[in-house]
Amino acid sequence: MPQFLEHSMTAWRGQQVEHQQSWVDRFDPRAKVLAMAMFALIVVFSKILWLPLMGLVIAFCFALSASLNLRRTLRRMIAMDMFVVVMVVMLPFTTPGTAMFHIWGLPATYEGFEYAISIALKANAVVLALLALVGTLEASTLGHTLGRLRVPEKLVHLLLFTVRYLDVISREYRRMRKAMKARAFVPRNTLHTWRSFGYLVGMLLVRSLERSERIYAAMKCRGYCGKLYLLDSMQWQMRDTLLLIAMAVFAVFAIISGAYIA
Amino acid sequence: MTALITAEQLSYSYPVRGLVLDQVNMSLYANERVSLEGSNGAGKTTFLNLLVGLNKPKSGRVIAFGRERSVEADFVEVRANAGFLFQDPDDQLFCPTVLEDVAFGPLNQGKSMDESKQIATEVLECLGMVGFEERVTHQLSGGEKRLITLAAVLAMRPQVLLLDEPSNALDKAARLRLIDVLNNLPQAMIIISHEPSFLDALVTRRTRLERGKIIDA
Numbered sequence: 215m216p217q218f219l220e221h222s223m224t225a226w227r228g229q230q231v232e233h234q235q236s237w238v239d240r241f242d243p244r245a246k247v248l249a250m251a252m253f254a255l256i257v258v259f260s261k262i263l264w265l266p267l268m269g270l271v272i273a274f275c276f277a278l279s280a281s282l283n284l285r286r287t288l289r290r291m292i293a294m295d296m297f298v299v300v301m302v303v304m305l306p307f308t309t310p311g312t313a314m315f316h317i318w319g320l321p322a323t324y325e326g327f328e329y330a331i332s333i334a335l336k337a338n339a340v341v342l343a344l345l346a347l348v349g350t351l352e353a354s355t356l357g358h359t360l361g362r363l364r365v366p367e368k369l370v371h372l373l374l375f376t377v378r379y380l381d382v383i384s385r386e387y388r389r390m391r392k393a394m395k396a397r398a399f400v401p402r403n404t405l406h407t408w409r410s411f412g413y414l415v416g417m418l419l420v421r422s423l424e425r426s427e428r429i430y431a432a433m434k435c436r437g438y439c440g441k442l443y444l445l446d447s448m449q450w451q452m453r454d455t456l457l458l459i460a461m462a463v464f465a466v467f468a469i470i471s472g473a474y475i476a
Numbered sequence: 477m478t479a480l481i482t483a484e485q486l487s488y489s490y491p492v493r494g495l496v497l498d499q500v501n502m503s504l505y506a507n508e509r510v511s512l513e514g515s516n517g518a519g520k521t522t523f524l525n526l527l528v529g530l531n532k533p534k535s536g537r538v539i540a541f542g543r544e545r546s547v548e549a550d551f552v553e554v555r556a557n558a559g560f561l562f563q564d565p566d567d568q569l570f571c572p573t574v575l576e577d578v579a580f581g582p583l584n585q586g587k588s589m590d591e592s593k594q595i596a597t598e599v600l601e602c603l604g605m606v607g608f609e610e611r612v613t614h615q616l617s618g619g620e621k622r623l624i625t626l627a628a629v630l631a632m633r634p635q636v637l638l639l640d641e642p643s644n645a646l647d648k649a650a651r652l653r654l655i656d657v658l659n660n661l662p663q664a665m666i667i668i669s670h671e672p673s674f675l676d677a678l679v680t681r682r683t684r685l686e687r688g689k690i691i692d693a
Contacts, residue, residue: 354572378570381614428567431530435560436632437552437584445576445589 238280239350243359245454246347252461253347254340256468263328265473266335272464273343280346287345294341298334305330353377358446371442383422390414478542479503480636480664481527481558486536488522496522498688499536504636509658509665511675513693514685520668521563523685524638527666528555541635556585558636559629559663563644565621569613574600574624577613581632592631599627603657619650626657637665643674 238246257269277287306314309326316322348356357374361367394410401407468474482503489495496519504510512520525531527538529551538545540554562568571577578596587595600606603623608616616624622642629637642658643651655677658665669675675682684693 374572375570378572378614382566425567428562428564429570431525432560432562432568433570433580434530435528435555436581436628437556438580439552439584441584443580443583443589443592445573445579445593 236279236281238276238346240453241457242448242450242454243351243355244362244448244450245457246351247356247359247363249457249461250344250347252458252465253343256461256465257336257339260332260336260468260473261475262473263332263335265468265471266332266339269339270335270342273339273346276346277342280350282346282350287342290345290349291338291341294337295334298337302330302334305333355446358444359448361442361444362448367442374442379422379425382425383418386421387414387418390417477505479505479539480541482539483523483527484537484539486523486526486538487534488519488526488531489534490522493517495688497526497533500685500688500690502683502690504664504666506635506664507662508681509667509679511679511682511693512666512668512685512690513670513675513682518685519688520685521640523690524560524640524666524668527638528558528560556581556632557634558638559632559634561625561629561637561639561642563640565618565625566614568625568628569616569621572612573609574605574611574613574616575609577624578628578631581628585632595631595633596627599631603627603630604653617650618645619647619653622646622650622654623657626654630661635663637661637663639665639667639669641668641670643669643671 241249253269253272257266260266260269306322306326307317307320309323309329311323311325313321314324314327351359354374354377357370357377360373361370391414394414399410401411483500485499485501486497487495487499488497496517500523502523512523514520522531526533527540529538529545529548538554541557543550545551545554569577571580575593575596578599579592582592582595583589597609600608603626605620605623605627608620608624613621613624626642639658643654646654651674655674658678665678667675667679682693683690
């Protein structure tokens with residue numbers, strides 16, 4: 215499906231339009247998701263600092279070879295790093311240990327600082343790898359992949375329907391918003407504004423619920439009885455096995471190097 | 477000649493709207509294209525919903541394809557034989573791509589993956605929609621969406637078509653194309669529409685839903 219969701223504003227877009235094809239795209243989506251899961255576990259459970267650092271370097275290599283769009287990727291990374299910054303500021307003051315310096319009598323500890331750095335490294339490594347490996351999949355392909363990997367059907371359906379209808383709902387929202395504007399509505403900090411937005415959200419919920427009932431009826435009309443069939447052609451190839459083996463080697467290396475012993 | 481679908485003394489009421497169908501009788505025979513006209517809120521869509529068991533009638537019977545149908549299990553078979561085209565194509569197209577959507581019905585009928593794709597391709601070809609297989613459903617134009625939903629319904633090889641305002645929001649060219657396509661289909665049809673010119677070009681018999689009754693018009 216080549217142009218999936220490319221015109222929508224809120225829908226979770228595939229990066230198809232944004233990045234050039236690369237060898238990372240040639241991997242089977244299942245291999246990418248599995249490799250990603252392994253990578254995340256290896257990095258997250260590390261108790262030492264240099265393993266996440268190494269993970270970040272590996273993730274960086276993935277991102278480079280996936281020829282990710284630089285601006286989009288940076289924007290997403292920064293969005294997550296906002297949370298990380300808060301932690302890096304807070305943790306030295308809340309973790310007990312040897313004091314590094316004092317602010318207003320509060321001690322900032324070496325242990326807390328190390329802890330914060332490790333979280334920052336892990337988070338960035340995992341998110342960057344996620345953007346490179348899973349972010350390059352289109353949303354519906356990811357749904358199919360999870361289905362093939364035997365993730366519970368209900369969750370897969372939930373994802374696929376969200377992908378399909380997010381756009382419809384957002385269009386409905388914009389239509390109603392336009393209708394409000396057409397009647398000279400300007401948001402202010404007044405009761406009228408808040409009430410109108412309340413109506414807008416409420417109406418959106420009611421309409422979505424009604425739509426979901428009509429969709430269910432339409433599906434029943436075509437013989438739906440709880441099973442969705444996924445039409446796709448995923449081909450597991452030699453390089454997919456190699457990718458997983460490479461990840462396994464990384465895991466074994468991490469275990470042997472004692473990264474999980476406190 | 478026995479009717480394909482017969483409604484006998486069907487009644488239905490909504491909590492707020494009250495009684496919309498009052499002991500309605502109607503039959504659809506093979507090779508017929510029947511119009512169902514009537515004002516907004518008269519209960520036309522409700523009537524079609526009752527025929528395929530999406531709503532439960534307050535009283536009355538539905539006899540479809542030779543048997544009385546009363547419980548959900550009966551209606552599964554009815555829905556496969558009576559293709560229902562909804563008012564809003566966006567309610568019907570829920571798969572990412574056209575091919576997946578058209579193949580959804582046959583797959584539910586137990587056909588294999590290859591067989592379903594084959595059927596989907598054939599139906600699309602028959603409607604002149606070759607090349608749309610990999611298109612994304614919600615990016616189609618109104619007229620294209622309409623024809624794809626029709627393809628999705630036809631892929632189940634129904635004997636009857638129930639069309640709920642099929643010409644809604646179509647431009648002139650799309651409407652002419654739809655008329656042409658429908659005229660060449662062998663199925664018996666019930667067509668809900670407010671457009672006289674659209675109905676004139678298609679139907680063999682006209683009925684009206686008025687004050688809860690279906691009468692010949």
